[in-house]
Amino acid sequence: MENAKTGMKAKRMREEIIRYTVLFIICLIVLFPIYWMVITSFKTQGELFHSTQTFFPQQFTLQYYLDPVDGVLTAGSPFLGFFFNSMIVASASTVICLVVGSLAAYSLARFEMRINKNDRLSFAILTARMLPPIVVIVPMYLIMQQLGLLNTYWAMLIVYTGFNLPFVVWMMKAFFQEIPKDLEESAMVDGDSRMKAFYKIVLPLVAPGLVATSIFTIILTWNEFLFAMFLLNSADMMTLPPGIATFITQYETNWGSLTAAATLAVVPVVIFSFIVQKHLVKGMTLGAVKG
Amino acid sequence: MEQRQETVEVEKQKNWTNKHRKKTLFSNKHLLPYWLILPTLLILAVLTIFPLGYSIYVSFQDFNTYGQPDGFTGSNYAEVVTSMTFWNSMGVTLLYTFGVVAFEMILGLFMALMVSKDTKVMGYLRWVLIIPMMLSPLVVGIIFRLMLNADMGIINYMLQSIGLPAVNWLGTSGTAFLSIMMVDIWQWTPMCFLIILAGLQSLPQDPYEAARLDGASRLQILKDITLPLLKPIIIVALVIRTMDALRMFDQVFVLTQGGPGRATEVISFLMYRAALRFSDYGYATAGLFILLLVTIVLSYGMIKLLTRNEKAGES
Numbered sequence: 001m002e003n004a005k006t007g008m009k010a011k012r013m014r015e016e017i018i019r020y021t022v023l024f025i026i027c028l029i030v031l032f033p034i035y036w037m038v039i040t041s042f043k044t045q046g047e048l049f050h051s052t053q054t055f056f057p058q059q060f061t062l063q064y065y066l067d068p069v070d071g072v073l074t075a076g077s078p079f080l081g082f083f084f085n086s087m088i089v090a091s092a093s094t095v096i097c098l099v100v101g102s103l104a105a106y107s108l109a110r111f112e113m114r115i116n117k118n119d120r121l122s123f124a125i126l127t128a129r130m131l132p133p134i135v136v137i138v139p140m141y142l143i144m145q146q147l148g149l150l151n152t153y154w155a156m157l158i159v160y161t162g163f164n165l166p167f168v169v170w171m172m173k174a175f176f177q178e179i180p181k182d183l184e185e186s187a188m189v190d191g192d193s194r195m196k197a198f199y200k201i202v203l204p205l206v207a208p209g210l211v212a213t214s215i216f217t218i219i220l221t222w223n224e225f226l227f228a229m230f231l232l233n234s235a236d237m238m239t240l241p242p243g244i245a246t247f248i249t250q251y252e253t254n255w256g257s258l259t260a261a262a263t264l265a266v267v268p269v270v271i272f273s274f275i276v277q278k279h280l281v282k283g284m285t286l287g288a289v290k291g
Numbered sequence: 292m293e294q295r296q297e298t299v300e301v302e303k304q305k306n307w308t309n310k311h312r313k314k315t316l317f318s319n320k321h322l323l324p325y326w327l328i329l330p331t332l333l334i335l336a337v338l339t340i341f342p343l344g345y346s347i348y349v350s351f352q353d354f355n356t357y358g359q360p361d362g363f364t365g366s367n368y369a370e371v372v373t374s375m376t377f378w379n380s381m382g383v384t385l386l387y388t389f390g391v392v393a394f395e396m397i398l399g400l401f402m403a404l405m406v407s408k409d410t411k412v413m414g415y416l417r418w419v420l421i422i423p424m425m426l427s428p429l430v431v432g433i434i435f436r437l438m439l440n441a442d443m444g445i446i447n448y449m450l451q452s453i454g455l456p457a458v459n460w461l462g463t464s465g466t467a468f469l470s471i472m473m474v475d476i477w478q479w480t481p482m483c484f485l486i487i488l489a490g491l492q493s494l495p496q497d498p499y500e501a502a503r504l505d506g507a508s509r510l511q512i513l514k515d516i517t518l519p520l521l522k523p524i525i526i527v528a529l530v531i532r533t534m535d536a537l538r539m540f541d542q543v544f545v546l547t548q549g550g551p552g553r554a555t556e557v558i559s560f561l562m563y564r565a566a567l568r569f570s571d572y573g574y575a576t577a578g579l580f581i582l583l584l585v586t587i588v589l590s591y592g593m594i595k596l597l598t599r600n601e602k603a604g605e606s
Contacts, residue, residue: 019405026402027419033477034422036445037434053448104331111324125331128339134538134559135583136342138566138576139349143342162338165331194323223427225541226559230567241429241541248433248545255437262430273425277418 034266041065041259048255064260072260078235079261082243089153089239090221093160094214101168102210106198108169109176122173128166134226141230155231156239160224164217171216175209176202212279215272222269240265350576367577377578379553380561381585387468387557388536391475395532396525398476399483404513407491417488421481428478432545435474436461439546464554467547471555474542479535483528490524491517526597530590537586558582 040048041064043057065073072079107113108122115121140159141150149155183205184197192200203210225241232238235246244265247258353364371377402420406413423431438445439460447457460470498516507515518525540559543549549556549564558578566575 023405023416027416029477030420030423030481033431033434033438034426036438037430040437049443053443053445100330100334103327107324107327113324113328115325121328125335128335131339131343131583134540134562135576135579136339136346138562138572138579139342139346141566142349142572143345158338161334165334165338169331219425223425223429225427225429225544226563229544229563241427244433245429245545248436258433259437262433266426266430269425269427270422273422274418277414 037259037266038263040255041263043256045256064256065264070257072257072264078243078246079264081236082238082240083264085153085237085243086222086239089156089160090218092153093157093164093221094217096157096161097164097168097217098172098210098214101165102172102206105169105172106176106202109173110181122170125166125169128162133163137227137230140227144231151232151234151237153237156228159227159231160221163224164220167220168213168217171213172206172209175206175213178209179205209279212276215276219269219272222265346576346580349572350580352573354571354573364573367573368581370574371578371581376553376556376561377558380556380558383468383553383555384537384539384557384582385585387472387475387539388533391472391479391536392529392532394472394476395480395483396529398480399485399528400487400525402480402484403488403491404517407488409492417485421485423478424481424485426478428541429545431474431478432542435470435477435542436546439470461547462551464551467551467555471542471546474546475536475539478542479532482535483532486528486531487521487524490521490527494520522597526594529593533589533593534586537582537589 039055039057042060042062043054044059044061044063047054047058063071065071068074071077104125108116108119113121144150144155149158179202184194184201187197187201188194222239223241224239225245228239228242229245232242235243238246244258244261247254247261350367351363351365353362353366406416406420439447441447441457441459441462444460446460451457458466460466494517498520499512502512502516538559539557540563543555543557543560544563547555549560559582562575562578562582565571565578
């Protein structure tokens, strides 16, 4: 009996060791490419093309970041412009989507509506998100061309608002549904109007959800490439993804600048994702799965 | 004169009723949810339904060489379905989609089972495991372009250091296709992993205790309890990933530009070229519509097939 018990223990121990070894290898596979990008941006040109590759830069250099002529962080570099454009587009479309989408989400989460029987309307909104955006890309391009909006923030703002809105509605709906109804109902019994109860009681409670949703919207917008590629073609209006794509063809072999730009584009995303860790499931799966 | 006065009177009355109605519209409690959702519906109608309708119109338009619409035609669809390049792209897209989705689902399930325990370490591990899916696909493309480089890429360097020959990853058809798949699997397995993990954590515990009492082995538990219970979630993951894989664009753009030859020319890339390089908007839109059709049929088919089994099992 005693023997069997220790045998079991040993077996479990072995299993745990295997489990963590496998997980360690998977983490290595996940992290190595990112690590490789980061250290490549700190290597000198000579080291990069040397016949023996180094896993840590022998001669740590900041030239691709800070070089007075073509460093990516040097004032007036195209990269800073792309970064700035991405920030404007991402934050503006996020604000619009959150304001408009939260109201809709609240409505769907709290009220019985005849048009929303069996959540029909919610699913219709979700379908809008599931449509491959590429199908509407050509008409969008032609429409923007006719409106004279190609190469403007407006075009990006309009397109990204359309994309992100269904996502925001679904995610915020899940967050609203987690807040007990009684809280606002008791406030309404005390004489507050529905909207006042919304501002006073519900909004503060749902604040973490708002933050998580907005970060996901920012990440989605930040990474979007296809539409930006179609709708922006002058370098001073480009967001980060198409901007960095122009680097590829411009300096085919200038891996230092390319990886430096890519590293800087990724840093905010990694930081933001760490902040919303707890809400990851809901965010990335559209709240379709109860996390 | 009298008549005119009468009409004025009627006008007034109309105005009054209008005003009255408006007032009730705004103040009526029952309409509040409709007012809240109206802006969203309007925006979605303008930004989704209208472009979709417009793209149907565009797909039936003949475009001249300057990219100007030149009259109604059905030839775009005919041109698409009779062109070999389109069917080549369709083949590449489907093969690619089935390949990556199968891999990602199995790997994702495997990973989710390994970190399903709720400990602090596991929490951070989960975050690490899903970093790839949050990176811009374009940046991921750049990273792999660097690593797969035939001359100075780290992957060939490692292969050579253990005595294997270097591979011209992006230079030959077969390896280019495999490379694109590899990048997709690296980036999107986390998505399957995350969805399945969420499913695992919401499973009821009772069946497991019963099975443990019966002395069922781990493999039996996985096969007879976990997988059947997970089925709805697996469908969700499967459908989401299939839809995304069918429209993949970014990696091909960065890594191969559809080449070598047309070995990695997925439909979205083919149509991107048709539209932006050759201003062949009608052709591109028609092709993308066929892609949409394939997407709908595939995802609907998957849902139907998998849920029908469920119903049969119940009865």
